[in-house]
Amino acid sequence: MTSSSISLQRQTVDALATGEVFAEFLDWRSEHPSDDIMTDLLNAEFEDETGAVRTLHRDELLLYLTVIATAGSETTTRLIGWAGKTLAEHPDQRAQLVENPALIPQAVEEILRWEPPALQIARYVTRDVEYYGKTVPEGSAMLMLVGAANRDHRRFPPDGDVFDIHRELHSHMTFGAGTHFCLGNALARLEGRIALEEILKRFPMWEVDWPNTVKSETAAVRGWAAMPTFVPSA
Numbered sequence: 001m002t003s004s005s006i007s008l009q010r011q012t013v014d015a016l017a018t019g020e021v022f023a024e025f026l027d028w029r030s031e032h033p034s035d036d037i038m039t040d041l042l043n044a045e046f047e048d049e050t051g052a053v054r055t056l057h058r059d060e061l062l063l064y065l066t067v068i069a070t071a072g073s074e075t076t077t078r079l080i081g082w083a084g085k086t087l088a089e090h091p092d093q094r095a096q097l098v099e100n101p102a103l104i105p106q107a108v109e110e111i112l113r114w115e116p117p118a119l120q121i122a123r124y125v126t127r128d129v130e131y132y133g134k135t136v137p138e139g140s141a142m143l144m145l146v147g148a149a150n151r152d153h154r155r156f157p158p159d160g161d162v163f164d165i166h167r168e169l170h171s172h173m174t175f176g177a178g179t180h181f182c183l184g185n186a187l188a189r190l191e192g193r194i195a196l197e198e199i200l201k202r203f204p205m206w207e208v209d210w211p212n213t214v215k216s217e218t219a220a221v222r223g224w225a226a227m228p229t230f231v232p233s234a
Helices: 003-020 020-031 037-043 056-068 073-089 093-097 101-115 144-148 187-200
Strands: 046-047 053-055 120-124 129-131 134-136 140-145 224-226
Touching: 020 037, 020 056, 037 056, 056 073, 073 093, 073 187, 073 224, 093 101, 093 187, 101 140, 101 187, 140 144
Parallel strands: none
Antiparallel strands: 046 053, 120 140, 129 134
């Protein structure tokens, strides 16, 4: 790799990190408003921490656009990988989806519960709170493991450790909760549904080539960097 190509890669990474990759379009949209999220963001007014009512500054807009553009790309990819693994391990339920595609949205929800791409949710405690006879003092950091919460038998009876596309729907923690609920949850569900619909149309059966799978090396999400599959012979 030449020094010029390395420099170009660094410039690209920097542009993505700072949001400058969207700068030209942002400037153009400010002069040519339309019915889109960019125009809404340019015109949105809010009260900031000083009490002033204002619109977003340019650097704030660029940062927010980076979040919107990239937030779900990796997690949704991981969701599709977990769907491939899970349905290969439950071929009877996969066959039901092939036979009745109307079950796919509910299957996506169960896959999200069963194999959440996000590892954990962290929060600071705003007041003293008691859990299991012990007091967690205000200001403490708490870490919730999403996978453990999603398999709690009390929330997902009769057995949270069973994968079942016919399970009665209950809200899970894969997209978080409250004010931090995932902004892109509807898009993630839509992408997962469409991906499964198209995959099952073309490949109603598959097995995972386990010796050649590669887990992703990231602490932010869990999933597969590579999951090759093959169609079993008759």
